[in-house]
Each structure stands twice: as structure tokens, then as C-alpha cells.
Amino acid sequence: MFRIALDMMGGDLGVEATVSGLSLYRNTHDCSDVVFDLFGDKATLSKFVQKTNCEIHDTGTNVISATEKPAKAIKAGRGTSMFEAISWVAQGNADAVVSSGNTGAYMALSKMLIGTIDGIDRPAIVSIIPNIVNSTVMLDLGANTDCSPTKLLQFAIMGKAVSRVLQQIDNPRIGLLNIGTERTKGTDALEEAYELLANAQGLNFIGFVEGTDIAKGTADVIVTDGFTGNVSLKTMEGTIRYIAHTLKAGFSSSLMSKIGYLFCRSAIKTMKDAIDPRHHNGAPLVGLKKISIKSHGNSDAVGFANAISVVVKLAKSGFVSNIEKMISEIEKGNADENEDN
Amino acid sequence: MFRIALDMMGGDLGVEATVSGLSLYRNTHDCSDVVFDLFGDKATLSKFVQKTNCEIHDTGTNVISATEKPAKAIKAGRGTSMFEAISWVAQGNADAVVSSGNTGAYMALSKMLIGTIDGIDRPAIVSIIPNIVNSTVMLDLGANTDCSPTKLLQFAIMGKAVSRVLQQIDNPRIGLLNIGTERTKGTDALEEAYELLANAQGLNFIGFVEGTDIAKGTADVIVTDGFTGNVSLKTMEGTIRYIAHTLKAGFSSSLMSKIGYLFCRSAIKTMKDAIDPRHHNGAPLVGLKKISIKSHGNSDAVGFANAISVVVKLAKSGFVSNIEKMISEIEKGNADENEDN
Numbered sequence: 001m002f003r004i005a006l007d008m009m010g011g012d013l014g015v016e017a018t019v020s021g022l023s024l025y026r027n028t029h030d031c032s033d034v035v036f037d038l039f040g041d042k043a044t045l046s047k048f049v050q051k052t053n054c055e056i057h058d059t060g061t062n063v064i065s066a067t068e069k070p071a072k073a074i075k076a077g078r079g080t081s082m083f084e085a086i087s088w089v090a091q092g093n094a095d096a097v098v099s100s101g102n103t104g105a106y107m108a109l110s111k112m113l114i115g116t117i118d119g120i121d122r123p124a125i126v127s128i129i130p131n132i133v134n135s136t137v138m139l140d141l142g143a144n145t146d147c148s149p150t151k152l153l154q155f156a157i158m159g160k161a162v163s164r165v166l167q168q169i170d171n172p173r174i175g176l177l178n179i180g181t182e183r184t185k186g187t188d189a190l191e192e193a194y195e196l197l198a199n200a201q202g203l204n205f206i207g208f209v210e211g212t213d214i215a216k217g218t219a220d221v222i223v224t225d226g227f228t229g230n231v232s233l234k235t236m237e238g239t240i241r242y243i244a245h246t247l248k249a250g251f252s253s254s255l256m257s258k259i260g261y262l263f264c265r266s267a268i269k270t271m272k273d274a275i276d277p278r279h280h281n282g283a284p285l286v287g288l289k290k291i292s293i294k295s296h297g298n299s300d301a302v303g304f305a306n307a308i309s310v311v312v313k314l315a316k317s318g319f320v321s322n323i324e325k326m327i328s329e330i331e332k333g334n335a336d337e338n339e340d341n
Numbered sequence: 342m343f344r345i346a347l348d349m350m351g352g353d354l355g356v357e358a359t360v361s362g363l364s365l366y367r368n369t370h371d372c373s374d375v376v377f378d379l380f381g382d383k384a385t386l387s388k389f390v391q392k393t394n395c396e397i398h399d400t401g402t403n404v405i406s407a408t409e410k411p412a413k414a415i416k417a418g419r420g421t422s423m424f425e426a427i428s429w430v431a432q433g434n435a436d437a438v439v440s441s442g443n444t445g446a447y448m449a450l451s452k453m454l455i456g457t458i459d460g461i462d463r464p465a466i467v468s469i470i471p472n473i474v475n476s477t478v479m480l481d482l483g484a485n486t487d488c489s490p491t492k493l494l495q496f497a498i499m500g501k502a503v504s505r506v507l508q509q510i511d512n513p514r515i516g517l518l519n520i521g522t523e524r525t526k527g528t529d530a531l532e533e534a535y536e537l538l539a540n541a542q543g544l545n546f547i548g549f550v551e552g553t554d555i556a557k558g559t560a561d562v563i564v565t566d567g568f569t570g571n572v573s574l575k576t577m578e579g580t581i582r583y584i585a586h587t588l589k590a591g592f593s594s595s596l597m598s599k600i601g602y603l604f605c606r607s608a609i610k611t612m613k614d615a616i617d618p619r620h621h622n623g624a625p626l627v628g629l630k631k632i633s634i635k636s637h638g639n640s641d642a643v644g645f646a647n648a649i650s651v652v653v654k655l656a657k658s659g660f661v662s663n664i665e666k667m668i669s670e671i672e673k674g675n676a677d678e679n680e681d682n
Contacts, residue, residue, distance in 0.1 A: 239584075
């Protein structure tokens with residue numbers, strides 16, 4: 001039996017989105033081996049949630065607001081749905097946790113309550129981004145704004161583990177994001193990180209990649225610092241919205257176009273589905289001793305259901321022990337190499 | 342009379358693209374007040390280029406290759422089409438220069454031969470990116486990978502000047518790219534840059550903006566360091582290609598869709614034109630004592646013609662003296678303020 005803790009109160013759309021999302025997930029997936037621990041206002045939740053395989057933990061209407069500083073959330077977060085859901089998992093009562101709440105607070109509380117695994121300084125936020133061939137695992141996407149070469153190496157290892165579970169690629173190609181593919185481009189930190197990744201045991205490092213490579217599918221895993229990753233991901237979101245807007249304007253520009261739209265609705269839908277961020281919702285915070293998934297703040301039912309599917313997949317895969325094993329193997333490999341020298 | 346120096350040998354598509362691009366520009370614009378100085382192989386150029394308003398400067402087949410290091414270009418570039426075109430402008434024989442050649446070499450040679458204006462340390466690469474409302478002036482896009490707060494302030498000033506000329510906005514809204522809009526987000530350097538921009542005289546600074554804001558049109562000018570800007574711009578390019586690919590796949594998926602495509606071809610074309618990078622080609626290297634425009638390495642005739650239209654517009658606008666004036670005003674304003682304190 002797997003147990004998943006859900007923060008039912010987090011996110012801009014509140015309990016309506018999480019309740020409908022959970023219901024959508026349960027209607028479309030086999031849930032016979034999963035129990036959900038729901039943290040939130042019992043009065044509301046008990047009205048709408050089916051009782052089977054669900055346990056409600058009453059935290060009333062105590063929530064961490066979207067604008068709360070992480071430091072304040074650490075000090076005064078006890079009793080909120082987010083704090084208690086994470087705490088429940090940290091104490092070993094469940095395997096994984098999901099929240100659509102305040103990212104900074106969620107990150108800080110996950111790190112404090114659950115803790116990072118040996119060899120990892122700080123967790124990274126990972127996203128699975130669709131590309132022309134298949135998908136790209138990209139990290140970090142906002143947790144670490146300033147990244148040392150060692151951290152970038154840790155991201156590469158974590159990215160490999162995520163790729164194995166979510167992309168089913170045994171030995172994923174790992175690229176390091178830069179402003180050119182030549183060895184001489186970029187900052188000193190990237191130059192150093194290049195050396196570290198190229199010499200690490202067990203990593204299929206393919207060198208520097210550029211912004212265009214994310215959508216091209218040049219690499220299965222793309223490693224970058226959280227600042228660049230966050231800007232890049234949000235640029236992508238904005239570009240998608242811009243194109244959708246332009247396309248819509250084009251279709252309503254003439255009667256011919258309007259008729260054409262009726263014929264090719266399914267083609268447009270295929271594209272819209274492929275780029276719909278809700279279908280890619282659920283970003284693992286990787287490097288923690290338990291599984292912690294960040295769902296987008298404005299997730300609706302479809303998005304939240306997708307985040308649940310990601311967390312269940314990771315929980316069933318033995319995700320954390322997988323990463324721990326890989327890190328110790330790489331460290332052992334590097335240690336052996338040092339002995340040889 | 343305005344004189345524009347063109348490096349006819351630079352770029353992946355060589356002299357064919359530049360010759361056809363120039364010809365396209367001349368056929369679609371009034372060129373009565375412009376003279377073009379063409380640098381390249383006279384034997385080839387004289388065969389294809391109309392003589393009116395054109396002067397060919399023979400540099401034979403000497404070119405700076407795409408992989409040449411900037412340092413080598415500085416040492417051994419003399420005699421190449423790029424070096425001589427820039428040099429011609431630096432010596433005051435023409436008002437502006439355009440090249441599709443090696444970006445690093447072009448940047449280094451422009452800086453060395455032309456020099457930066459007082460108060461600017463290094464030039465920035467600027468691009469005009471289409472957005473939902475109109476367009477965004479974004480800089481830096483690759484010239485400066487590591488940016489101090491002072492440089493970001495200089496970029497803001499240069500961005501304002503570009504916006505005035507190319508967007509016709511008198512007092513453009515200037516945003517600083519970050520991973521969130523809250524004051525507390527981001528790195529220490531960004532925090533410092535925020536202070537500088539907020540306190541600078543004559544800047545309509547609207548605060549931090551995010552990656553999504555580029556396409557949203559929240560700001561007329563978006564300021565960032567060259568590393569983030571380069572990754573963001575290339576992410577955009579990749580996303581556009583990905584969506585075009587998905588859309589094409591959707592349209593060829595069924596007979597209905599294929600028929601639909603025939604009806605809405607013009608709608609698709611509207612979108613394609615709006616996002617076609619060739620229509621936005623011609624990135625000013627701002628902060629130099631003369632106008633220097635970088636055309637994309639793989640520019641075809643359409644792209645090169647667009648770069649020429651940008652350079653002519655800037656030359657006629659008194660672009661450089663405009664920036665010089667704004668910088669001295671801001672410096673004066675800041676100095677007065679310090680006296681008052």
C-alpha cells in the first residue's frame with residue numbers, strides 16, 4: 001500500500017481545484033493500492049470527498065498564503081495544511097506529498113522537515129518539458145538561484161534518476177545549458193561544471209547545449225541553475241500563450257479561416273494538448289529523503305490530477321532509494337579514480 | 342546623405358544572401374538618400390550588384406570564419422570584409438555597419454575599432470521581440486555573460502533609446518528580468534540593480550518582470566544579463582519551432598485536417614509571419630560610438646533586408662547622439678541629487 005499526503009488548501013483556486021483533481025484522478029486510475037491523506041478543512045472536505053481510501057486530517061482553514069515569506073512559514077507554519085502534510089510524510093506516515101501552495105514556503109518546509117539525502121545540499125525543482133522527439137527533464141527551475149559547479153553535478157545525477165523513472169531511459173543523455181555549444185563559451189562556473197560532469201562516473205554527458213536544444217530534444221536531461229531554468233521555463237510558457245493568441249487572431253480574421261477552423265479543430269487540439277502546461281503539471285523537488293511534488297499555483301482539476309499521477313508513479317518506483325544508490329555509486333567511482341591516481 | 346557599410350561576405354549563406362537581401366531592400370524602399378559601401382570580393386559583387394548608390398570596396402575572398410576566436414580576429418582580421426567594413430565606419434567614412442558574420446569577432450572588432458561612448462563599459466546586443474500587444478526591446482542577448490548592477494543600469498538607458506527609435510515610445514516602461522515580481526526575489530546583484538534603476542532620473546522603471554512577461558508585453562524594454570537573455574531568446578526560438586512542428590503534425594493527421602488547412606492557410610501564415618525570426622532580424626550592438634548591427638548568421642535575403650532596414654532607421658534617427666544625451670542627463674540628474682543630499 002502506498003500513502004500520499006495531499007495539501008488540499010494550497011493553490012490559487014483553493015479546495016475546489018484539489019477536490020475535483022483528486023476525484024478526476026480516482027475516476028481515471030486504479031487506486032486499489034493507494035491511500036490518500038488529505039490535509040485541510042474537514043467540514044468542507046468531508047462534504048465533497050469520497051471516503052474510500054481517503055483519510056481526512058483536519059487543519060481547519062489554516063493556510064500559508066501565497067505571499068508568505070519562507071522564513072515566516074518555517075516559524076509560524078505549524079497547524080497549516082501544508083506544514084502538517086509535509087510533516088506527516090517526514091514522520092514516515094506516508095510516502096510522498098503534493099501541494100499547489102506557496103513555492104518558497106513549500107521548498108523551505110520540505111527541506112527543513114524532510115531533509116536532504118546524503119551528498120545533496122539543496123533539493124532542485126524538476127520539470128518534464130515536451131519536445132519534438134519526446135520530452136526533456138530540466139532542472140533546476142527556481143529552487144537555487146546561484147549554483148556552484150558541485151551543485152550542477154548533483155542536479156545531473158538527480159536528473160538521471162528522474163529520467164529513469166519518468167522517461168524510462170536507462171542512460172539518459174545529459175546536457176549542460178549554456179549560450180553556445182563550444183567548450184570556450186560561458187562563465188567560469190560552467191567551465192568547471194563541464195569538467196566535473198565529463199569526469200563523473202556513470203553519466204552520459206553530451207556537453208553544452210543551448211536554449212534551442214530544449215525543444216529540439218538534443219538531450220534527455222538539461223541541467224542549469226535555478227535562475228536561468230526559471231526564466232527559460234517561463235519564457236516558454238509566455239511564447240506558447242503568444243502563439244496561441246496569434247493563431248486565434250488569425251482564425252477569426254476571415255470567414256474562410258473560421259470555416260477552416262471547423263475542419264482542423266482536432267489538429268489544433270492535438271497541438272494545444274501537447275503544449276498544455278496542465279498535462280505536465282507536478283514538478284518533483286528532488287534530493288529530499290521523501291518524495292515531494294510541487295503542483296503549479298494556478299492548477300485546476302486537470303493539473304492537480306496530473307500532479308497526483310506523477311507522485312504515485314514516483315512513489316511506486318522507489319525513487320528516493322534509486323537516487324541515493326546512484327549518488328553513492330558516483331561518489332565511489334570518483335573515489336576509486338582518485339586512488340588510482 | 343547616409344552611408345551604410347555592409348559586410349557582404351559574412352554569414353552562413355554567404356554572398357548570395359547578402360546580394361539578394363540588398364536587392365530586396367532596394368526594391369522595397371526609397372534609397373535616394375542612402376549610399377551603400379559594400380565590402381567583399383569585387384569580382385563577384387560587381388557581377389550581381391546594381392551600381393547606383395553603391396560603392397564596392399574590394400577585400401577579395403578574405404573572411405573571418407564562423408569558428409574564429411575573437412582574439413585571433415583582432416590580431417589577424419585586417420583585410421577581411423568584416424574588419425574593413427567596421428574600420429570604414431570607425432574612421433568616419435560611413436554612419437553604420439551591418440554584418441551576418443561571426444558574432445564574437447564582430448563584437449570584439451566593433452568595440453576595438455569604433456569604441457564605446459562615454460559612460461558605457463561594453464556594448465549590448467539588443468533584439469526586438471514581438472509580443473501580444475506590440476513588441477519588447479530586450480537586452481543584453483549575449484555580449485556580456487556576467488553583469489554588474491551598473492551595467493544593467495546602462496542597459497536600461499540604452500534600451501530606452503532603442504525603444505524611442507524603433508518602437509516610437511517616448512517614455513518606455515522598463516522591467517528588470519527576475520524569477521518573480523516580488524522585491525525579495527532573485528540575486529543580490531539584481532536587488533542592487535533594482536535600487537539603481539528605481540533611483541535613476543528619467544527612467545520609467547516598473548520593477549521586476551518574469552519570463553512570461555516578455556510575450557505578455559508587460560514592459561516595453563526588458564533588461565537582463567547576456568547569459569539569461571541569450572538562453573531566454575533561444576528558448577523562445579526552440580519553442581516556436583516545436584509548436585510549428587506539432588501544428589504541422591496535427592494538420593497532416595487526417596483528411597479533414599488537410600482540407601481545413603486549405604481554408605485557414607492565411608490564418609497560419611499570419612501566425613508564421615508574426616513569429617518569423619527573419620522579420621525581426623538585425624540586432625543593434627548598442628553603446629558604440631557608431632551604429633553597428635548584427636544580422637543572424639543564417640540570415641537569408643529576407644533577413645538581411647530587414648537588418649538593412651533597421652540600420653537605416655537607426656542612422657536617420659541620430660541614434661548614437663540620442664543615447665549620449667540620455668546618459669549625460671541621467672548622470673547629471675544623479676549628480677544633482679547627490680549634491681542635494
